[in-house]
Amino acid sequence: EPEVTQTPSHQVTQMGQEVILRCVPISNHLYFYWYRQILGQKVEFLVSFYNNEISEKSEIFDDQFSVERPDGSNFTLKIRSTKLEDSAMYFCASSYLTTENQPQHFGDGTRLSIL
């Protein structure tokens, strides 16, 4: 069964540094998402992306964050000038149709640790 893959599985970064989290969505999917999950808490929506542009974003997704689909297969989340509170699991997800019509397929996440 096709799956969403994320790399790296664990990223350790110094506070203030930039980090790029990478995702390969399922190949025929059209909608892409990033979520984060602080340890022990709920999954929080960050951003959705369709047709090479952001379609929706949450309050969390401020100017520190950006997303890109640099080629036909990768979907990245960049966090500039990381803060301690950015430490969390970051999940990528994809779907063929919108979230109004079908569930998303999630990767197993990247654990981001800011020191």
Added chain:
Amino acid sequence: GESVGLHLPTLSVQEGDNSIINCAYSNSASDYFIWYKQESGKGPQFIIDIRSNMDKRQGQRVTVLLNKTVKHLSLQIAATQPGDSAVYFCAEKVTFGIGTKLQVIP
């Protein structure tokens, strides 16, 4: 209302018993709901979904009930197995609930 914090609601169930996990939502216009299962160290995994034009939907060993009057959703797992131990989230599009940790006692 939902609580927010580090302490997930926990449901402990004897193996073989049925489990019922509950979820409340606030937006009466919500029309599509999903249940996800999250095992330790993994991403959320789709279990079952339901649209607002339905009250009940059944899958393999799982049933979702939707009560639009009281804005309540439940997930029922029949004959709970140790492999069902996980955190279960209800979601409405991109918005997730806080989750319930299901512990199955062998």
